[in-house]
Amino acid sequence: MAHFNYDPAVIGRVFEDTEPVVVETQQIRDYCAALGEDDPIYTDQEAARLGPFDTLTAPPSYVLILRTGKDFLGHIPRLANNMMDAGRDLDLLEPVRAGDRLRLVSQIKEIYEKTGRSGPMAFVIVRSTVLNQNQQVVAHIDHHFIQRNR
Amino acid sequence: MATTLDLHCHSEASDDSRAPVEAYLKWIALHRKERPLDGIVLTEHRQFNAAADYRTLEDKYGLLILNASEAETDYGHMLVFGVNRDIMRRFDFKNIRLPAQELIDGVAELGGAVVPCHPGRPTVGLCEYYAHAPALSNVVAVERFNGGSRRGEEERAAALIEQYRYRATGGSDSHLVSLIGLCATRFESNVRTSEELVAELKGGNFTAVDFRPTRQPVPRAGAAE
Numbered sequence: 218m219a220h221f222n223y224d225p226a227v228i229g230r231v232f233e234d235t236e237p238v239v240v241e242t243q244q245i246r247d248y249c250a251a252l253g254e255d256d257p258i259y260t261d262q263e264a265a266r267l268g269p270f271d272t273l274t275a276p277p278s279y280v281l282i283l284r285t286g287k288d289f290l291g292h293i294p295r296l297a298n299n300m301m302d303a304g305r306d307l308d309l310l311e312p313v314r315a316g317d318r319l320r321l322v323s324q325i326k327e328i329y330e331k332t333g334r335s336g337p338m339a340f341v342i343v344r345s346t347v348l349n350q351n352q353q354v355v356a357h358i359d360h361h362f363i364q365r366n367r
Numbered sequence: 368m369a370t371t372l373d374l375h376c377h378s379e380a381s382d383d384s385r386a387p388v389e390a391y392l393k394w395i396a397l398h399r400k401e402r403p404l405d406g407i408v409l410t411e412h413r414q415f416n417a418a419a420d421y422r423t424l425e426d427k428y429g430l431l432i433l434n435a436s437e438a439e440t441d442y443g444h445m446l447v448f449g450v451n452r453d454i455m456r457r458f459d460f461k462n463i464r465l466p467a468q469e470l471i472d473g474v475a476e477l478g479g480a481v482v483p484c485h486p487g488r489p490t491v492g493l494c495e496y497y498a499h500a501p502a503l504s505n506v507v508a509v510e511r512f513n514g515g516s517r518r519g520e521e522e523r524a525a526a527l528i529e530q531y532r533y534r535a536t537g538g539s540d541s542h543l544v545s546l547i548g549l550c551a552t553r554f555e556s557n558v559r560t561s562e563e564l565v566a567e568l569k570g571g572n573f574t575a576v577d578f579r580p581t582r583q584p585v586p587r588a589g590a591a592e
Binding site: 330333335 | 439444461
């Protein structure tokens with residue numbers, strides 16, 4: 218990189234695999250209440266049985282409340298003295314069903330550099346893959362971090 | 368027949384945009400009175416997607432969609448039009464310190480054209496580099512109107528264009544759907560392909576156009592009617 222240096226070996230290295238957490242029906246209901254989501258396929262067991270997944274599922278963004286490990290931020294290569302959260306991209310692949318056991322497997326997906334009005338910036342993309350108890354990939358969450366020297 | 372194109376916009380293929388190409392076209396279709404565009408040129412950051420095929424969308428909306436790139440150089444950001452296999456082989460668009468003069472000359476030699484964009488912008492615009500480095504040669508045009516400009520940036524661009532007698536283009540630099548077509552370039556000929564676009568840029572028969580609404584000053588609270 219022109220302005221920022223890092224070890225290319227960090228790309229793709231898994232640094233975290235969290236303990237599975239069970240998706241409880243009440244948690245889904247609480248999440249829906251917090252969002253104002255009232256679609257019965259998320260809140261009503263009977264309605265959900267008639268829906269596309271035969272059972273109660275969580276709204277798609279539910280996976281964003283899954284917690285990464287305590288040292289998650291510590292594993293992000295520091296390329297500059299200032300780092301900020303630049304948002305997350307979510308790619309949903311499987312429904313989250315009540316009773317699922319979900320875990321997050323996180324790795325550095327990509328590091329690249331660009332220049333903007335404020336000068337050079339490094340972008341670090343961390344991918345957390347959400348897996349269920351059947352080892353199915355439920356979602357990819359790409360966390361974007363911007364780093365720059367100020 | 369004249370052709371008006373937004374020469375600078377980013378779709379969701381760029382890392383900092385979430386605008387789907389079709390959403391741009393829908394917006395243009397809805398706002399043709401205020402922004403009378405014939406098409407757009409996608410200038411994704413640091414990349415060129417040679418496989419992109421927008422013919423279905425072009426037919427559906429009756430708009431031209433061309434592909435280009437926004438490269439980063441040692442003189443700031445530059446739009447590269449008419450990108451082809453030879454250009455891609457010679458230049459690595461991921462390199463954020465591409466040598467500008469080499470890019471301008473090499474791209475021209477291989478059938479394309481380079482237009483420095485938002486020249487008045489700090490850090491990424493030509494003006495800042497001209498303050499301490501020699502002026503570039505063989506510049507076919509620079510971007511005069513940019514929909515993302517902040518205060519002072521367009522004045523600096525205008526002064527640069529006047530000083531060096533550059534030709535001027537316009538583009539929205541849109542990263543959001545509603546900003547598409549705020550600025551554009553009007554070509555006096557019918558442009559239908561990237562090759563024709565490059566020929567027109569080199570020929571110089573075009574003008575930068577600005578479709579941004581003029582803002583009315585907000586009256587101060589308590590001011591007399």
